[in-house]
Amino acid sequence: MNLTLIKKEMASIEHINVLRAPIAKVYEALTTKEGLSSVWTTELNVKAEPGFINEFSFGKDTDRFEIKTLVPNQRILWHCIDSDPEWIGTSVSFDLEEKNGKTFVTLKQTGWADVTEFYRHCNYNWAFFLYSLKCYCEEGKGINYQQRQ
Numbered sequence: 305m306n307l308t309l310i311k312k313e314m315a316s317i318e319h320i321n322v323l324r325a326p327i328a329k330v331y332e333a334l335t336t337k338e339g340l341s342s343v344w345t346t347e348l349n350v351k352a353e354p355g356f357i358n359e360f361s362f363g364k365d366t367d368r369f370e371i372k373t374l375v376p377n378q379r380i381l382w383h384c385i386d387s388d389p390e391w392i393g394t395s396v397s398f399d400l401e402e403k404n405g406k407t408f409v410t411l412k413q414t415g416w417a418d419v420t421e422f423y424r425h426c427n428y429n430w431a432f433f434l435y436s437l438k439c440y441c442e443e444g445k446g447i448n449y450q451q452r453q
Contacts, residue, residue: 315416317427321409321434325441327377327402330409333440334380334398342446343436358382362449369396377402390422407441409434 323330333339335352340360347361354374360367369382372395380398384391394415401408411430416423432447440446 314414315419315423317411317413317416317423317430319411319431319434321411321438323407323409323438323441324405325407327400327407329441330400330407330437331377331380333437333446335374339440342440342448344433344446345449347450357385367391373397388422390416390420391426409437 333343335350337348337350340348340350340358345360345362349359350356351358352371352374354371356371358369358371360369365388366386367384367388368386369384371381372383373379373381378400382396384394384396386392394413396413397411399410399412401410411434413426413430436446436448
């Protein structure tokens with residue numbers, strides 16, 4: 305019998321959204337306390353500095369991401385070091401591109417071990433995160449976790 309080991313691909317979440325906002329405004333929203341508290345959660349500790357550990361709290365749960373890459377107006381990369389066990393070791397990236405006065409935001413969460421119920425829940429919530437980012441950048445008001453409760 306020939307046994308072949310098959311390398312399992314890691315799962316990823318990927319979304320893109322187009323914002324009618326300057327790329328600098330979008331980058332600022334994704335890297336500052338003001339922006340991230342409007343878009344994601346008011347309970348946070350963030351700093352736009354590679355190596356810093358951003359903390360985002362949602363009630364009793366806290367997610368911690370090490371900032372791996374910050375390229376102004378182009379790319380943000382976080383690596384999850386503390387959260388739900390399915391998130392630890394995943395990476396979240398935001399790639400930005402400006403075309404014809406609009407900013408294209410590609411969000412990816414890579415490194416998922418499997419497609420689970422939690423993965424599907426997070427997939428939905430990342431899409432909502434991008435909608436909140438769009439509202440914040442275009443209209444000045446996002447829809448953070450506290451407003452969704």
